Amino acid sequence: MDNNYDIVIVGAGASGVFASYEFTKLDIDAKILMIDMGNPIEKRICPIKAGKVEKCISCVPCNIMSGFGGAGTLSDGKYNITNNFGGDLHNFVGDEKAIELMEYVDSVLCKFDEGDSKLFTTASSNLKTLALQNNLHLLDAKVRHFGTDRNIEILKKICKYIEPKIDMIWRTTVETVKRTETGFTIITNKGQEYHCKDLILSAGRSGSKWISTICEQENINLQSNKVDIGVRIEIPAEVFKHITDQVYESKIVYQTEKYNDLVRTFCMNPYGEVVAENTNGVITVNGHAYSDPKLQSENTNFALLVSNTFTEPFRDSNEYGESIARLSNMLGGGVLLQRFGDLIKGRRSDERRMKKCFTRPTLKATPGDLSLVIPKRQLDDIIEMIYALDKIAPGMANEDTLLYGVEVKFYNSKVEVNENLETSVKGMYCVGDGSGVTHSLSQASASGVHIARILNGKY
Incomplete structure (x- = not known):
């Protein structure tokens, strides 16, 4: 050649x-x-x-x-x-x-x-009005x-x-x-x-x-740029069906009352599956969806991400995100999985509790405790966002809502x-x-x- x-x-x-x-x-x-x-x-x-x-x-x-x-x-x-x-x-x-x-x-x-x-398109959707009525903001696309x-x-x-x-x-x-x-x-x-x-x-x-x-x-x-840290949510598809049928990908932004941080939905996958991915040797979580009904699941998954932008003297935002993902890898051998009800009650999910879970996970992950991995501020933001979304999608804050962690979106400087x-x-x-x-x-x-x-x- x-x-x-x-x-x-x-x-x-x-x-x-x-x-x-x-x-x-x-x-x-x-x-x-x-x-x-x-x-x-x-x-x-x-x-x-x-x-x-x-x-x-x-x-x-x-x-x-x-x-x-x-x-x-x-x-x-x-x-x-x-x-x-x-x-x-x-x-x-x-x-x-x-x-x-x-x-x-x-x-x-x-x-x-x-x-x-x-x-x-979100332009003709009444979802935008519903979101605004509940202090949520749907981005046009x-x-x-x-x-x-x-x-x-x-x-x-x-x-x-x-x-x-x-x-x-x-x-x-x-x-x-x-x-x-x-x-x-x-x-x-x-x-x-x-x-x-x-x-x-x-x-x-x-x-x-x-x-x-x-x-x-x-x-x-x-x-210097930012890093987004959060979890991937998995719920029965019926919970978000009235939203995904209208706009499919709903980018919803919420400003938390506790910290005034911005939390957003990302990469929504109706009837999809949760997947693990390897970024620079660190295992994180993501989601996919298929057009063929034969390949679809009974669940919808999407990410809830908290944006983190750092000031001097710290510059390596990606390393911060990777260090949190490594904690998950250390504790769970990869991706950790927790029921929302267990998270709120301050207890880890285990195999026994997962067997009783009505929402069937689409990714084989290790049941555990995300509060040992995700910093308190980001976890508080995510919990507050889940309750906010429950107002426009009742069932979002159910005990059997699944949280996979961590999901990290790395941005190049x-x-x-x-x-x-x-x-x-x-x-x-x-x-x-x-x-x-x-x-x-x-x-x-x-x-x-x-x-x-x-x-x-x-x-």
Whole structure:
């Protein structure tokens, strides 16, 4: 293989995939390579889902987090078209342009989809009024849901579409990036060297530490960011059916009375399942949902997250989140599970109590006590939010509501980039969730399209 390229893309997540798609569609006159630490999409099979094991065994690489499509591949295939959450892309390209890019991404996904996906919207929903009447705030968005099953098939087709144009290397980590007179040299863990004129860093959230290292090496400014800490809730689907039938993904924000902290719902999965995922060796929890009724469960799951933003002298917000997740891993060997009734009564959940639980968990987790893991302030916030949600969804605060912990959303320190998403190092671009600019599938994908169009004008 000739190791000289015009463009190298590090990371095959949503931004890298959509940059590759747009390069292919535009038939750019450039030689392009995409490198990822994970597997090609057809080999991305979690051993838990395959029925080989019951709990996360910390596969390297983690097939849920890494590989073609990134963490979004095996997610529930939910794309939020909005500037109200999911990142700050609009601050770089403008409000209208950001929405236009996300709607373009939506059109591409629908083109490769053989099903009949539904586009939900909060605009005409009476849920917004109901939420306001109970001191809750529903954020506006359009939501396209494909489901994990169809999302995988869509990405397989996109992969096949770009294969003739984009060289792809798997199970390979980029260890070092060096500037040269003509561009960059990329050195991998396998001792290979690749040379390029333009470099796109699209390593996603799981590559946030690596991107920070590259930026510090190249004196690129980084702005300290936040970390979200919380739990994944699992309830009978009927409790939230009147909400999910209307808007599917309801982003509800609540300001607690006790601390004035913001708590939000995140990643709602009607009739879905709870899953474990491995981020940098730390096992956390997430959720998926399917479009095929045969694959659906009797439960709905979603996260309740508390935002934590730190001031000087502390800067490593991700390490704070990881340390809390490690406590859960230490006590439970992975994910901890607790009934809400047990949490309120100040007792741990155990196997005996779980056998009496009417809500059947979709993830094999260790019954335990989340109060030994999650700091009091965040746990108080979560409990207050559960009681607030119970006012618009009676049954939310039932004793058998399940809490899985911990769920942590890591954000990369925000990389300083211009409107073209180019860093202060000429020819080095940073896109997707790893840049800190985006925090969602739609915005990450849109940033990939944007950078591809920028570079297309260069070649």
